[in-house]
Amino acid sequence: MLWHFSLFESSISVSSPSVCCPFCGLLCDDLEVVREGDGVRLERPACPRASRLFSIPDPGQAMIAGLPISLDEACRSAAIILSGSHRPLIGGLGCDVTGHRAALSLAEKLGGVVDHMHGRAQFRNVQAFQDGGWVTTTLSEVRNRADLIVLAGTDASRYPRFFERCLAPASQFGELTRKVVVLGDPVPSIPVMDGVSVSSIPIDAGRLGELFAVMRASLAGMPTRAADVAGVSIGQIEALLADMRAARYGVLVWNAAELDFPQADLTIQSAVNLVKDLNQATRWSGLPLGGDDGGTSAAQTCTWQTGYPLRTAYEIAGPRYEPLLFDSDRLLKTGEVDALVWISAFDPERTPPAVDCPTVVLGRADMRFARAPDVFIPVAVPGVQHAGFLHRMDAVVALPLSAPASSSLPSVAQVLAIIQGETNHAAA
């Protein structure tokens, strides 16, 4: 036995009596659950995603190349792999802040690179952000102020309770007639809500940038002479723009993960520039959806510790940030990293990419693999089996996660600490 886990359980102490859901970037903290098996069953409210992920039907078993082994042996084996690596990728990063701290510490020790499993989507936002900045808002502001919500290239359905939490409820500033406009899929799946009207303008997400550019030109007093742009008639565009200028507090929502085409960062940039321009006369804010699988916490923790929001390597001279070069898929494909640590403690479906290099997986106990990784270490699920901290998609709110079904499985942070300790011996 390398570690006495109960010591750690008591050292992670958080104050919340309520259950907070760590399984999407909304981080709803009003859940009622009952213990069942090795996980919990969601009682209320109805959320398909939370229902699926709160239940953990498997106690887990550490494995080397698919064969059962003790936790100690698995950690030792992981340490040997990593000690022999020139530059490992500490990827996935699906865990809570304590796990991210441990992942950064290990990466620093090994001279590794860090990137999140949703790095590609994250960095569409980061690139736009670092190029020009933006004006954004948070969920409670949307809930109380938003009278016009434009959904760009998303219907927000990947965030099952977005409308219930942020748009359906009453505003503290009196009656609010809300309009939702979906730019994108012709048949958006948006629930019917009292006092909220929904309309849509069909447009290919890849052409949203053109639409926003024309709107910005119009705001600047340079209306286009074309009859339509990106398949949308100028009449429709001008009507939408008139509505947007008339809004008291407008919110432009996008989900970078759904803007999945080349140079989507430029589409995001055109969206945030439109929001900036609208603020000259009225109030508008952007709301980037995201933050699944601990993505927001990973970026926040890496930012305060290194200055950079992931895709950072620990090199001799200090942290080196390369947002394009240090894309996980690219690093693995080109062989610029020679070992992978894949951290994925929230969702068993978030398995590591198929790679040629040695792979160590810290995953949920119920994770299944097409090809067994070199080392698999089952870890406790943050917010179900161990307590911790997690950031919501807007990065402002960090919530305490509780452990409604605390488990004897170690947390990501505990396993990484053991591996980091073992790398001393392996290297010696």
Place this chain on the structure above:
Amino acid sequence: MLRLKNGRIYDPAHGVDGEVRDLYIEDGRIVAAPGPDARIDRDIDLAGRVVMGGAIDLHTHIGGGKLNIARALLPEDHRQDPLPTSGGMHAGCGHAAPSTWTTGYRYAEMGYTACFEPAMQPTNARHTHLEMGDTPMVDKGAYAMLGSDDFFLRMLASGADQRLINDYVGWTLDASQAMAIKVVNPGGISAFKFNARSLDLDEAHPYYRVTPRQVVQALARAVHDLGVAHPLHVHASNLGVPGNADTTLATMAAAEGLPIHLTHIQFHSYGTEGERKFSSEAERIADAINRMRNVSADVGQVLFGQTVTVSGDSMKQYGNHRHASPDKWVVMDIECDAGCGVVPFKYRDKNFVNALQWAIGLELFLRVNDPWRIFLTTDHPNGAPFTSYPHLIRLLMDKRFRDSKLDEINAEAAAHSQLRSLDREYSLYEIAIMTRAAPARSLGLTDRGHLGEGAAADIVVYRDDADREAMFAQPEYVFKDGQLIVRDGKVVNVVNGALHVVKPEYDKGIEKPLKDYFDRYMTVRMENVRISDDEICTCGASKLIPHVCKGRAA
């Protein structure tokens, strides 16, 4: 027991001005001179050295959401100043928006042993404590921001009893684990969400119809009644606006004799004289501070070069975005609680406005007579990164040096400024007041900022160098709670600091209406805004140091 022998002691809390004395340190504390039989484990001879308590920065943006926005926004700045992993220190980055690790190391290397983050938004408090938990070497504390949060404005607008407001302020301090209360552009951050672009001290908020004056008065009263040591920390209305000196003076008067601290007052001391309608009102502001004993201020000195401005004042930061350099900026509305704005900025010595800002800050330092009521800050990173403090100290202590710098700035600004006519040079004793004794007293840190018996052994030893910049940049020794942590300006021992908080008494009945409000309108439960004592060490602080408040009857 450790003995520091023969040092020249500057300990203004005890009126000690450069006397040669020995200090004895045991178990992290300064102790009385033991008898001749006492066993001295280690002796350090400090003949000719200058000895002070650990410096305390009472206004520095070291952590929290908006700092992380600034960090993420400026990779090009970090690239100029990478820090490798070395000697138990983590890798990171420095300059304008340094990583948390680097922040702690560099503060300690300048002889600072405590730093206070002045703008923690209660909904962002847990994140702020996580960042501060990864800021090593120094003690930390944070001021909770109130005054544009909708719950408070609703109470004020409905004419709620002051006692209820006190309870809410007490709850906020307690729940967010804060050391003081700050108000930023009173009511203005909220007004910006209703599309107002300015809000003067006596102008009604566009929705709540209350005025910034009422906000300041209610909060100053609450802080006073709860017995919080540090006065209401006020970032006044109209930051950066030419002519704002009138607002600043009116804000001082609005306190009606209650203690009030005006922060980064340099940014609030502007007139509208001259061709460019921008002038110094440092003299009027300093005179008012000299006259009004209930007022203290920190300066927010501007120094030239690249930095980034981070503020809760989303309204004024939006207004400033045209000056962004490089041209990118972030504004955020936050959780019916507050907001923030991040605008990178390059202060240029040949630019008239920037040069005059520089001169106004120095004028304020030199014109305020009482170093117990004016504090040395650059409002890091807003006026300049904190690493420029040694340079600032030299500007204050060395008139010839100051005049030589005055020769370099925009000539028109230099001609407009009365700086050259000010002969004052700060003494070491005055520097020790404004960076040690005074901030400790203002914050109610009874065992910090001095070298008396029983004090925490936060001690700094400098070589007495005529070049005060070199002297203050590289202390010979820094001790934190009795441990040697810095030698010759370099960290030799990584420690973690504690978190200072106040624990005021208030009626927990306030949680009933507050919970109802959160359940109706917020996307977080009230219970989850509250941070437990146990969480503080999980966030990373070495320990929680609670400070009792003695309530003062209303």
